[in-house]
Amino acid sequence: MTSSSTKFAIVVFPGSNCEGDCHYVATELLGCRAEYVWHHDTDLKGCDVVILPGGFAYGDYLRAGALARFSPVMESVIRFAMDGGPVLGICNGFQVLLEAGLLPGAVRVNRGLRYICRDVYMRVENASTAFTRLYEPGEVVKMPIGHGEGNYTAPPEALTRLEHESGVVFRYCDAEGNVTDAANPNGATAGIAGIANREGNIVGLMPHPDRCAEGILGNAVGRRMFESAVASLAPA
Amino acid sequence: MRVEVRVYPKEGVLDPQGRAIASALERLGHRSVADVRAGKIFFLDVRGDDPVAVEADARRMAEELLANTVIEGYDIRFPTES
Numbered sequence: 001m002t003s004s005s006t007k008f009a010i011v012v013f014p015g016s017n018c019e020g021d022c023h024y025v026a027t028e029l030l031g032c033r034a035e036y037v038w039h040h041d042t043d044l045k046g047c048d049v050v051i052l053p054g055g056f057a058y059g060d061y062l063r064a065g066a067l068a069r070f071s072p073v074m075e076s077v078i079r080f081a082m083d084g085g086p087v088l089g090i091c092n093g094f095q096v097l098l099e100a101g102l103l104p105g106a107v108r109v110n111r112g113l114r115y116i117c118r119d120v121y122m123r124v125e126n127a128s129t130a131f132t133r134l135y136e137p138g139e140v141v142k143m144p145i146g147h148g149e150g151n152y153t154a155p156p157e158a159l160t161r162l163e164h165e166s167g168v169v170f171r172y173c174d175a176e177g178n179v180t181d182a183a184n185p186n187g188a189t190a191g192i193a194g195i196a197n198r199e200g201n202i203v204g205l206m207p208h209p210d211r212c213a214e215g216i217l218g219n220a221v222g223r224r225m226f227e228s229a230v231a232s233l234a235p236a
Numbered sequence: 237m238r239v240e241v242r243v244y245p246k247e248g249v250l251d252p253q254g255r256a257i258a259s260a261l262e263r264l265g266h267r268s269v270a271d272v273r274a275g276k277i278f279f280l281d282v283r284g285d286d287p288v289a290v291e292a293d294a295r296r297m298a299e300e301l302l303a304n305t306v307i308e309g310y311d312i313r314f315p316t317e318s
Contacts, residue, residue, distance in 0.1 A: 187250070
């Protein structure tokens with residue numbers, strides 16, 4: 001599959017606000033095709049990659065992601081993911097994946113109780129998922145975060161499984177790649193910023209690769225997450 | 237009838253909101269407060285008057301939606317008529 005034939009589905013919930021950024025990366029920067037898929041739709045329009053973008057789906061009422069999970073579109077997304085299709089949840093999209101049970105764990109309010117909007121560093125812990133295969137293992141990447149609830153946790157047995165099965169994809173670190181408490185912006189357990197399922201086709205993270213995908217923004221490191229998805233679809 | 241579902245952070249799960257409230261209370265001079273956990277109460281008016289069936293329904297609602305059982309516990313109460 002060439003990049004121009006890869007088609008991204010970008011799911012739009014009421015309250016999503018990063019769908020345009022994702023659409024722009026897919027079409028303008030990668031030269032792929034992309035379709036917005038409204039939360040009431042159940043047809044993913046033959047897309048090859050599904051992105052759940054950031055925002056405040058359903059106003060984050062009850063809990064972030066809690067109501068979005070019951071959207072009609074999520075049944076199709078769950079089926080697509082279970083069939084091995086690449087699915088990326090960014091920020092609020094990650095919270096939706098957690099609430100839907102596609103990834104383990106939950107997020108709590110940031111330990112400082114504040115919404116945080118700034119760049120963070122992360123270490124790439126798993127460079128073989130559908131969305132990270134164009135990174136180097138152990139590479140340190142800088143991406144922006146913008147969230148009030150990103151304090152990831154999971155039950156002890158789920159954390160053990162994540163660590164043993166390379167489920168941790170990104171960990172907060174300092175600029176040199178050291179995972180320290182000071183470099184952890186929100187208190188997430190074990191500095192976890194992003195995780196994947198065992199097969200590596202479902203990935204979720206709190207930082208925003210869609211907001212650092214072009215040189216003119218001073219940082220294009222996030223673009224490789226989208227390019228990784230295209231590469232993962234290429235015949236071996 | 238009226239049923240209440242209380243949802244709160246599980247014991248042992250860090251509750252940043254509860255901790256912040258506890259330190260605010262302490263700053264206000266309430267030195268007796270050892271710990272605070274902050275939760276939510278859902279007041280549900282439901283059709284039916286069989287408390288056993290209503291409680292079973294409320295339990296399903298808590299499990300499916302009202303609580304995220306990864307980090308939250310819940311309990312179900314019937315308010316006493318005044």
